[in-house]
Amino acid sequence: MSTKHTCEQVDNEVSTTVNHTDTAPVHIQGNQMGLCLCPVCKKLNLTTNSNCRRCYSKLATRNYASVQQSWALLVTATILLVLANVYPITLLTNRGVVTNDTIFSGISHLVQTGMFPIAIIVFTASILVPWLKIFGLATYLAAISFNLPISKRKLMVGFHVIEWIGRWSMLDLFVISLTVALVNMGQLLDAKPAPAATAFALVILLTQLAAKVLDTRLLWDRLEKT
């Protein structure tokens, strides 16, 4: 795509116009120039102003507490994700026989009946994505908290992937709600949600919040020496 092309030109222009004395392309943080973005409407503002000149929201250059908030949400989400995987997520009654299905046993049932494409979709949405999200966010937060030497660019790409893909975990909850609404024929055939469903819903909410609340600029404030 033509996207890469434009970004390099943007980069060149920045390094020549902003820092006249320095010939080498230096990356300058907006913070050092006395500029900041409005946290609500993303309008450019002076850091000395207290409110945004466009939407009058309160300005803050960095949200330092966001790392702690994000850690707290992430730890809670991890505990809930363990519960969501251990406890049954649906309760199926088939001709009087009651079976408890966990997330994993539901997927292995799909594999046994030969529905591989659906099994892969459900596996990705319910197991792979939540765990990837938690490990990814933990790596990102650890890189900020402990100054780990991981490529910041790669971390940022990973963060955007996590932000985008995280929503897809909702798939499992939609499927459960459709199944519960349709399959209600008493002892003959009946599906009901089970405790893990609530835990799973909270995992999605908390991990999305953890990603949303985090101020990613904190990672980039420590400029790389190389």
Added chain:
Amino acid sequence: MHELDDHDSIILCRSCDLAVRKRALPSSARALCPRCDTALYDAPYCSINGMLAMCVAALIIFIPANLLPVLEIHFLGSIRTTTVFEAAIAVWAQGYWVVGLAVMVAAVIAPAVLILSILTQVLIVKLKLQQSFWQRTYTSLLKNQGLIAQMTMLEIYVISFLVSAFQLSDFSDVYFGMGTFSFTMLFVIILFLQREYNLEHMWSFVDEH
């Protein structure tokens, strides 16, 4: 304030705070942050009339999408149907209100609010409503736009039709109806509406006065 006007061509990356000089872009190109690859801005591609048309279409299709059943199963002679709304209520009625609320917000409430919000914004811009009431409404709608867009999950719901249909076909006959079609069309219209919509461009109408 005059200091800021010197900086009007500079923008800051919202992910890493790098100062970047803004330049004109050809349409369909997107400027990425040279340091962290976050999308910075794209060429304004935000037709007010086009969005108005899509809002009206989305509002009309929203009614059958939520009133007609989206899935139907036949099992030993008995027929069960459900709409998106009933599916959310069914989980809620079992005591799992967290799950029910999540489904309801993502599939019914957020899309409705999204359509109404964009429709109001478009009408305010198109009819040039300058009274402070409308301007305040406009600003507060724009402030919440990102959150509402994030909570709208129609694309995931459409995939969940397929997953449920395959899972249920294990022990019953599954049928799709007009509701499924309407819901899928609602998803397609909102997808194009969100592609057309550009938050930064909508904010620029506030800058003008």
